[in-house]
Amino acid sequence: MAKETGRKIIARNKKARHDYLILDTYECGIVLTGTEVKSLRQGRASLADGFAQVDGGEVWLHHVHIPEYAQGTWTNHSARRKRKLLLHRAEIDRLIGKTQESGHTLVPLELYFRDGKAKVEIALAKGKREYDKRQTLREKQDRREAERVIAAVRRKQRA
Incomplete structure (x- = not known):
């Protein structure tokens, strides 16, 4: 084996x-x-x-x-x-x-x-603490949103 x-x-x-x-x-x-x-x-x-x-x-x-x-x-x-x-x-x-x-x-x-x-x-x-958890979630959502915007701009530039 x-x-x-x-x-x-x-x-x-x-x-x-x-x-x-x-x-x-x-x-x-x-x-x-x-x-x-x-x-x-x-x-x-x-x-x-x-x-x-x-x-x-x-x-x-x-x-x-x-x-x-x-x-x-x-x-x-x-x-x-x-x-x-x-x-x-x-x-x-x-x-x-x-x-x-x-x-x-x-x-x-x-x-x-x-x-x-x-x-x-x-x-x-x-x-x-509870507010630390909310802050972490907010930062994660902001990062995702920024990545979506950057990806959309790149797609427009290629087209």
Whole structure:
């Protein structure tokens, strides 16, 4: 069997980029059981309610939903169990210091396979206020409108 290469995205947390200001990102390995890996290979997972937490010098991923494997037996996993993330000690120490600051949290952004291994991208994030969310949406709409106008001008020039 050929070795798997590249990056295959399983789940993406789109709402995290809307609700949080992303300060820094980390790519982590994730400790999974066999049935969890099989379920992920089918492309089934949800990061919607997930968050990460540093506990006892280790980083844990909470509330990420990986559904039970359909062909699993009594060895099947619990869908929302907490899972250990694999990071270097220096990264964990840096996260411990940053998450103790007010308003900072760890949120998962993507869950994917990279060269056959399950990885999760977590972000050190700070929660946005409601007016910050509106401002971000307004800027995004303004950028889209400007791009539309520029495209229309270019089409006229070609014709």
